[in-house]
Amino acid sequence: MSLIKLVNVTKRFGEITALDRINLSIEDGEYVCILGPTGAGKTTLLRIIAGLLDPDEGEVYIEGRPVNGVPPERRNAVYMFQEYALFPHMTVWENVSYGPVIKDWDRDRIDRVTSEILEMVRLAERKDAFPHELSGGMQQRVALARGIASGARILLLDEPLGALDARLRVDLRTQLRSLVKDQGLTAVHVTHDQEEALMIADRVVILREGRIEQVGTPHEIYSEPRSIFVTSFVGGANFVEGNVAEVGDSGSVVELRGGLRIQVSKRGRSIGEKVVVAVRREDVTVGTEKVTGSNNILGMVGSVLFIGGSIEYEVRLENGERISSRILLSDAPKTYRVGERVVVSFPPERCYVFPYPKAGLLKEIEAV
C-alpha cells in the first residue's frame, strides 16, 4: 500500500488552476522529487499533502486513510520551508525539540531524541546558539533535524537546498538523501533544478502548469522522455521540424527543411505526419568524416563555447538549421574553429520523434 496517495487532486486560485486532476502514489521509504518550472504548482502540491492547503476536488490519502480536512498536526508529515522557518526566538536545542515538546513526550525521551539527532547533523556543540548566529548550511541542518525529531514519517521539502550557495547546494545533495534513507523516512522534495532531481531521487515527477507530464526513475526521465517539454526541461536537446517520408521495419525517415533526410529508429508514425525530432547535444558528434550507421549532415561551425570539461559547437547545416553538439574535451581528437566545414553525426536510435505540438514548437520549449 502506498504511503501517500493523491486521487484527482485539483486546486484553483481564482481563475488559475494550480493543480489539475493530479494522481500520484508514493511508496513508503521512497525519495520522490517533484520537478518543474516556476509556477508549475509544485509548492501547492506539497502544501496539500502537508494539510496547509485543502484541495478543491479530489482526495489525499496518507497511510491509506483519507486526510481531507485533517489538520496538519495530525498528518505526521513535516513541511520544511525553503527559508527553513527556524523559530528566531528559540535556540537550536529548543527548535529541534519543538515537535517532541509540543507532542508532550516524556522528558527523558525528548532529551535523548534531541541530542541524538543534533549529534547526527553535527550540531551538538551549537545547541545553545540562536538561528541567526548560524551559517546557511547549519540552519538547513537544524531545520532537517527539527523535522526528523518530530517523529514524522514523511518529510516534505520545499526547495530545501535553494537558499544555499551553488557549491554547498551540490555538496549537500547526497548528504540529504542518505540522511533520509538512513532514517527510513519518505521524502517529497520540490525543486526546479533538474540536475538536483536526477541525482537525488528514486523517482521524479515532472509537473507543468498543474499537470503531471511524466513520472519515472531519473534514468527513464532522461532516456525516455515522453514529451518535447520533458526532453527540453530535463537535459535539453536540439529540436528540428520535419515530415515523415518513409516508414520501414527498422525505423522511419524524416524529411527536414530543404529536403534533408534523416533516419530515426522510432516507428509508429504515419507517412506525411508533421513531427519534431529531438537529439540531445551530447549524442551529436562533430568530425571531418562520415560515421557509418549514423545520420551525417554537412555543415559549418558557427560558434565554439568552452564549458569546463567539454566543448559546445553550434553547427550551421546546409539547410540553414543549427545543431549543437557537446563533446567531452577528452573525447575530442581536435578542436574546430568557427567557419570550418564539418560533418555532424548522430545515431538514429538516439533520435526522439514527437508529433508536432498544436501550440507550436517554441511554446513547448520556451515554457522552460
Place this chain on the structure above:
Amino acid sequence: MVSKARKPLDLSNLVVWATLGAFFTLVLLPTFYLISYVFLRWNEVRVEVFENPIIGDENWRQILKVLFFSFRLSLSAVAFDLIFGVPLAYILARKSFPGRTLLEDIVTLPLVIPTSGFGFSTLITWTTVAGIGGFLGLNSGLISLNALIPIINVPFILFVVHVALTFPYVVRTLETKFQSIDVTFELASRTLGASSLTTFRNILLPLAIPGVLSGAVLAFARSLGETGATLIVSGVSTTASIAIVRWASEFKLATASFMGSLLVMIAWAIILPVEVYVGQRGRSLKVPYRMPRALHDRLIKFERFASKRLSRIKDVVPLAVVLTTVVIPIIVVLNSVIRYWSADPYTGKVQGGVLYQLFGPSNYFNSLLRATLTSIIVALASTYISMCLAVPLAFIIERRWYGRIIRTILKVPMIIPTSSLGLSVLLLWGPGGFNLAHPGIWLIILTHIVFSVPVIVESIIAAYEGSGLQMYEDSARTLGATPYNAIETVSLPLLKGGVLTGFILSFTRSLGETGATFIVMGRDVTIPALVVNMVEALAISAALFTSTYLIVLSLILLALIRLLTRRR
C-alpha cells in the same frame, strides 16, 4: 467530492464572535453614535441651532465660523509640515550621522508628550517674559497671544503648536515609506545623469506619494481634533474641537453634537478617498501633464544647481523647525520651573512660586497626587482592556477575509476629533443615554478604550507584517502543534515587540489625552486636564511644575519604547 474550506489557522468561532461583539460595543458604537444622535434628535437640533426663539440661527453661524477657522488652521499646518517634513524624512531615512536616533526621538516627542503640558510650554516660550522674550532682553513675550500670521489669518502661537503636534505624523510616516523604497532606483537615476534633486522629483517622490498622502491625512486629522494644547493657547480664537468642549460644558448638547457630527463627516469626506487610494497596492503618482521643453530644461538646470549649492538648506531648515517648535519650549519650561521654584523672579512674590502654589492654601499638590492616581488607573485599565480586545482583533484582521474592512473601520476612531468622541461617549453611556456611568473615571476609561484599541492593533499588525508569521505557524503545525499551541509558542513570542510597543503607545496616549477626557471626566480630573484648569485659574507656577512632571513622565515612557523596539 468538494472538501470544506479550512482556514490556515482556525480561531474558534466563539473567540471571533466575542471579539467582534466587544469591538462593536466598545469601539464602533461610541464612534458612530454621535451622528445617529443628531438624526434621532433632529428636532432638538433644529430648534437649538437654526430656529432658536431668542437668537435665531446664531448658533449655526457660530458653527460655520468655527469650522472655517479650524480647516484653515489644519490645512495650513499640514502644508507647512509637508514642506519641511519631506526633506527631514528623507534625511532620516537615507543618511546616517551621529545623533540620528536622537533626532528621531525629538521628532517623535510631541506624539508622547501630553498636549496640554506641551501647549503650556509653547505658550510661555513665545508670549511671556519667561520665554524667548526675556532671553532677548525684552520686558514682555516675543509675540502677543493673539498675533495673527498674515494671509492665512491664524494666530501665530496656535499655528506653531499645531505644526509641532502634527509634524511627527508626516515625518515618521514618510520616513518609513522612503526606507521601504529600494535605494538602487535612486542610484540608477543618478548614474543615468540626473542630479539628486531631479532624482528626488522624478523617482522618489512619485513612489512615495502614498506615504505623503497618509502622513498628511493623519496630520490633518490630528490637527482637526487637537484639544489639549489648543485649549491653552487659543486665546480669543475658537477651533471646532474646543467649541465642542465649551458648548458641552454649557449643556448646549444639541449644538455641540451637531457640530461634532459635522466635523466627523467632513473629516471623513476628505480622509476616506485618500485612504482608499493609498490602500491599493503599488500606488504611485502619474502626472498626465507634460511640461514644455524649454521650461523642463530650465528646471533640470536649476535642480542641478540646487543639488550642488543649496543642499545645506535642506539639511538645516527642517532642523531649525524642530528645534524651535519642540526643543526650545521644553527647555524653557524646565528652566522656568527652576526659576519660579520659590518665588516669581520678576515680582519677588512667594505667591508666584512653585512651592507656594503646590503646598500653599490652594494645595495643588494634593490635586496633583489625585490626578496622578486617576490618570494611572485610567491608563492602566483602558490599556489592559484594549489589549484583551486588540490582540484577537489583530489576528482576525490578518486571518479573515473581512479583515481589511475591519482595518479600514478602525481608522475612524483614530482620526475622529477627540472632543467629538468624548461627547459621543457621554451621550451614549452617560446619564442621557444608557446611563451606564456618570461622568467620572469609568466614563474616561470607556472613552480611552475607543482610541486605544486601534493604536494597539496597528502596532501589532506592523509587527505581524513582514514577520513571516504564517510560515512559522505553518511550520509549527506540521511539527505537531495545534492552532492554539502555535499561537502560544510561536506567534505571540514573535509579536512580543509589537504588543509591548502598542501597550506603551496606548498608555502614553491615554495619559496625555485631554479633549475627550475633559468632556467625560466629571470630578475625576486627570493630569493633562489639571494643567488646563491651572492655566485657567492663572496658577502659572503650578502649571509649570505639572507640565514638567508630565514631560518627564513621557520621556521615561519614550525611553522605554526605544529600549523595547531596539532589542532584536
